[in-house]
Amino acid sequence: MLARFRPAARKLSSLALVRPPSPNYADGLVTHISAPSSSDFPLALSQWESYVNVFDEHAGWSTLHLPPISSCPDAHFVEDQAVAFKHPGGGNLVVPCPMGAPERAPEAKRMHLSLLDLASVGSPALRSVAQLDTSGTMDGGDVLKVGSTVYVGQTLRSSVDAIAALSDLLSPLGYSVVAVPLKKALHLKSAVTALPDGAIVGFEELLEDSSVFPDFLPVANEPSAHVVVLDEKTVLMSSAAGEETTRMLEKRGFGVVGVDISEFEKLEGCVTCLSVRLRE
Ligand SMILES: NC(=O)NCCC[C@H](N)C(=O)O
Secondary structure, three states, X not given: OOOEEOHHHHOOOEEEEEOOOOOOHHHOOOOOOOOOOOOOHHHHHHXXXXXXXXXXXXXXXXXXXXXXXXXXXXOOOHHHHEEEEEOOOOOEEEEEOOOOOHHHHHHHHHHHHHHHHHHHHOOOOEEEEOOOOOOOXXXXXXXXXXXXXXXXXXXXXXXXXXXXXXXXXXXXXXXXXXXXXXXXXXXXXXHEEEOOOOOEEEOHHXXXXXXXXXXXXXXXXXXXXXXXXXXXXXXXXXXXXXXXXHHHHHHOOOEEEEEOOHHHHOOOOOHHHHOEEEOO
């Protein structure tokens, strides 16, 4: 069994794909920070469950739990394994990623199989699965969608070739792809994400040039640059973002649901990377 539906996942709703961490999660890759000096698997599991509960308890969302991959300590960072694009005809076109870290390549294969499995079962959220025609690499954490613009971090994980292939795949659907060169962050979405109103929240220290984003809102620390949009008025954020960011977003008219994901932040993860969102 490659993918197992919770009953709610069959309803017409947005679908979050999630995968639980494995006991060896602390062996995950780190690039821009040091390896964690301590870890706590029961805590990681309970933080992951709290994160998943946010979707399960938020109107309009279902979750689909993928099986853990015990040989891949980063496998719960599913965002890097596939990206979903709303199709103008309804549902999502989902693209499995040719991932940039060789250590994580088996995750991409498993995600691809799970997506095919999901397609064969039939889900209103999944219209089709399409592969990139490239010998390059791309991690989903580099792909930021803002309306019909798709910003893609050109990073150690995502190459010019793969970004061009994504552009070829998406242009017929009306998307335009913009490459964003980035050296100081693991992924583009480590540095910037988008609010429901289209403004880009970003931690400028990690960016080469924030002027690429037309409506840029600088924030005080890295976790404050990470939002997962739950609906037009609500975002999910790490509790590490802090009160100041919560107040700033509340003033803009958004509600903030905070989750503690400290065990994943130690491994260079953030709130976006723990799910793949197929939006209604
Ligand atoms: N999208 C993301 O921000 N993913 C985080 C991946 C962290 C993982 N330890 C990695 O280096 O690939």
